[in-house]
Amino acid sequence: MTTLVLPDPELTKGRFASISAYSDEALYAATGVRIAFTTREGGVSEGPYASLNLGSHVKDDIASVRENRHRVLRAFANEDTPLFVPNQVHGDTVLELGDPENIDASLSSAEAQALALQAQDGADGFVVHARDAAALLCYADCVPVVIVSPTGRFAVVHAGWRGVDNLIAVKAVRAIARADKAALGAEAASAYNVYIGPHIGPECFETGPDVHARFVSQFGEACAFDSTHIDLAEGLRIQLGQAGVNRSRICDLAKCTVCENNEFFSYRGQAGTCGRHGAFAVRTR
Numbered sequence: 001m002t003t004l005v006l007p008d009p010e011l012t013k014g015r016f017a018s019i020s021a022y023s024d025e026a027l028y029a030a031t032g033v034r035i036a037f038t039t040r041e042g043g044v045s046e047g048p049y050a051s052l053n054l055g056s057h058v059k060d061d062i063a064s065v066r067e068n069r070h071r072v073l074r075a076f077a078n079e080d081t082p083l084f085v086p087n088q089v090h091g092d093t094v095l096e097l098g099d100p101e102n103i104d105a106s107l108s109s110a111e112a113q114a115l116a117l118q119a120q121d122g123a124d125g126f127v128v129h130a131r132d133a134a135a136l137l138c139y140a141d142c143v144p145v146v147i148v149s150p151t152g153r154f155a156v157v158h159a160g161w162r163g164v165d166n167l168i169a170v171k172a173v174r175a176i177a178r179a180d181k182a183a184l185g186a187e188a189a190s191a192y193n194v195y196i197g198p199h200i201g202p203e204c205f206e207t208g209p210d211v212h213a214r215f216v217s218q219f220g221e222a223c224a225f226d227s228t229h230i231d232l233a234e235g236l237r238i239q240l241g242q243a244g245v246n247r248s249r250i251c252d253l254a255k256c257t258v259c260e261n262n263e264f265f266s267y268r269g270q271a272g273t274c275g276r277h278g279a280f281a282v283r284t285r
Contacts (some may be wrong), residue, residue: 009251053275098130114240144197144279189244201256
């Protein structure tokens with residue numbers, strides 16, 4: 001694969017088949033990596049899950065969830081592309097899909113089945129080396145993070161406050177950088193694009209004093225919105241910068257899921273009964 005300089009990251013809203021999502025079309029044109037942050041639009045779920053709920057653990061009709069996931073897959077990849085959706089546990093486990101030494105290879109059926117089972121043991125991120133392997137993680141206030149390398153490797157990460165505190169996005173960056181070292185050198189991370197999707201904004205993310213103190217201690221006062229609120233995205237920007245990511249290559253959609261609950265699901269905004277929107281990525285060439 002030819003290594004290139006990625007276009008500047010940008011997220012714009014578009015319609016893909018029946019669904020609406022935020023994506024970077026210039027990235028897709030340059031690399032074949034399709035990323036998407038879905039909205040609530042375009043699915044079949046009803047009630048508090050209306051309509052594009054992608055979470056299977058929220059008491060929605062499971063047939064509706066399957067159809068919604070199929071709609072996302074059909075919109076951004078081939079229908080027979082293996083789709084990996086982990087059992088998210090608010091931890092810092094990042095699973096790697098594919099052979100780091102062979103980025104042009106696809107997963108065999110046996111490999112895909114084994115990795116899908118492993119993901120159900122609990123994970124909150126994927127680093128994807130394989131071609132034609134789609135990653136989908138689900139959110140309703142926590143921070144979606146997608147990381148893309150010029151080599152075509154990418155990661156999708158679920159970062160709640162525990163994930164931010166435990167540096168899960170940094171773990172994903174370092175896993176990609178290890179595989180990229182031969183192609184991009186020791187400072188590979190400086191070439192990556194990072195996309196931060198819709199999440200609870202600092203004005204709405206009220207925390208207890210213990211969490212507030214932990215964030216200020218680890219990331220500095222810049223991540224404190226005030227004495228009771230934390231800016232999760234700023235904590236991510238700080239840690240990613242320390243891991244070698246160029247801050248100018250971090251694109252934040254800057255949409256608060258609580259404030260814009262008509263467009264995105266919000267656990268806090270819907271009193272705990274809601275669906276899940278998604279962060280999706282796949283490399284098709």
